[in-house]
Amino acid sequence: MSEGAGGRVSRGQLELLGTGTSSGVPVIGCTCAICTSDDPRDQRLRTSAALRFCDPTGLDRIWLLDVSPDHRTQALKSGITRCDAILITHTHVDHVWGLDEVRRYNAIMESSIDLFAESNAIETLERIYEHIFHAHRNANNSFVANLIANHVTPGKSIERHGLRMTPVRLLHGRLPIVGWRIDTVDGGDGGGLFPMAYCTDVSGIPPETYAALRDLKTLVLDMLRFRAHPTHFTVDQAVAHASEIAAQNTVFVHMTHDIKHSEVDPILPAGMSLGFDGLRLPCAPC
Template sequence: MRVTFLGTGTSTGVPVIGCDCDVCKSDDPKNRRGRVSVMLTWDDNNVVIDTGPDFREQMLRHDVKHIEAVLYTHSHADHLHGLDDLRMFCFRRGGPIPAYADPATFERIRRVFDYTFQTKTEGGGTAKLELEQMNGSFELLGRTIVPMIVMHGSLPVTAFRVGDFAYCTDCNGVPDETMQALEGVDVLVLDALREKPHSTHFSIDEAVAVARKIGARQTYFVHMTHDVDHATVNDALPDGVELAYDGLQIDV
């Protein structure tokens, strides 16, 4: 399975609008971070985790021609609000795209994007989702998707395990049950916002400690703010832990 890091930035994206800090003004392309998302590819199937506000640019950058399914982690705008740009993929496949969400995210999508679930729309049409509520592990395109809960402040967020790969964005707590479900994972993606602590995201130090505890062979951090200069912070990370960056592709 190939993992493409579509975006690795926090909710504002990096650079931040109007900011003149060194990271925002940096020439290093690794300091340009779209809103966080990954694409998983196997057997010519493309599955995206979340559709944030940079989804359209991310699809163009990687010349993605089709999407077979969408997995949603939670309903925050930086993970959801590119949903409308699924429409080209719906038009091309001539039908709705299967999408999976926990009950709270399911409700929010049905409410915020109510027009996409109406049968009749006048004019250009809308994205169409075949939206399902997740209830435990499920089979998708020949693989088993294991949803797990991580805590994002008081909000439960869905993390996903697919084989030896796990994706845990937007969290500052990993419940014991999820720790067990992560056992033996080879490649882990984990939220690491910035050096300074935060009430709903792991800081870099906290994320390093959790990554050690989970013990994946390789851990990649995502959801970084403009406080994180890629080269400086990445160099200081221990072996087996590194910052992801937009466009990074790995095979797992």
Template sequence: MAAAAMRVVVLGCGGSAGVPLIGGSDGCGDWGACDPAEPRNRRLRASIAVCAGGQTLLVDTGPDLRSQLLGNGIARVDAILYTHAHADHITGLDDVRILNRIANRPLPAYGMDVTLSEIRRRFEYAFLPHDARQFFYRPVLLPQIVAPGDDVAMAGITARVFLQDHGFVTSLGFRCGGFAYSTDVVMLDAAALAVLEGVDTWLVGCFQRAPHKTHAHLERVLDWTATLGVRRTVLTHMGTDMDWGWLKHHLPSHVEPAYDGLILEIPG
């Protein structure tokens, strides 16, 4: 696996409904256990951008995509990797048409066959051939099917992708050099653990403190971290149970909660 220097931007680190949830006694949000006075508790849906070699790989196109790119000063994307086809990871796809215009070309979209097939079913128009004589009035994706275990060259990096158990479906994680990303995972098999072993910086989904059917909980992530020998574990895809201040106070020094806009500098 190539180990280029990378800059990883956490575009969003919230669960499928974000933090706060819609509702609350005053209609301004249900924060659960999260302190609304702590700005790092306000979380958009989980997504990252990986910047390397002058290119940017966008991981998932959730419903907050436009505000995420604007808020983090990301004006251009060269390729997209889809972890899975749940709504909180794909329903910002229409905003990709602006990214097509900026790049002036269709964008490659990487993912497992089952993932891209489901996205195509819901957004068929995004996979139609592009007429170069026409303006990008719709998103245009070029599907690139990958399989767990593949080493995939995408937008300036080469990453090994691996399968993750997401409860009722599967998702895709990846590792590039010293960095790995594992959102939406409840269990990891031996093949996935082998890819992750000894990783330096791991951005991993951790939805809540108690066990959950489709997402890893805090104790499980801490066990994984110890088993794998991770130097720095950063928690993402967090729900309203995961107060940033509480986590900073209770987690070991090598484990920390992410926040929207967090930047991880990964050496080559």
């Protein structure tokens, strides 16, 4: 037990492990100004995040929000050495094809890891990762992840480690997916981060979800590019929805190589900014 835990969640910090669209930026073989930019904020691994916090018993915890194909690189850069829960938004390749890598956390922690996702997402994961979810069929007793799948339903909260996670319905084109709202059970802000919501890969927000996104301190929201796209918010759409949700601090993710950080970030309204790989929220006051 660390001192000062006081039975409350503390030191909440959300690190953006990746902020790029499905191809990542630079895009393979592209020589555009952004793909060749020497600004590190223009280099984007695939979108995912790590939520670090100290639980009410004083234990340091890390939850992952999606596990991108870049997870190994992201974990090494970020210094992630444990995983206490995995929250899945949807099963597109750029969000879950790093799941195999979490076997290292199983080995370090000598325990299974709870994974939280909708039933259709769990069915897909069981098919993609048959060697994990049906390990008894493997020919050899090899080094595979040990995951426990927990089925979730939008609007129904689950409490773990002093936090309350609530999946909220989002539309990703015609595909219904979830974002995640996370509150402390104790009602505090855990050091300035909570309540927070993580809403990537969005092109539409149903009315009931707006109600579930009230009073946020921190919002992570999808913003693909300026031109229209059938399954993601444009810059204008993202800003409009962020204005309506009105979180204290909104950070945008999942950008393509049309977005130059140094040009787009300054034109965003107050309280909104572009995310970049390695950004940790809440930002230190500047």
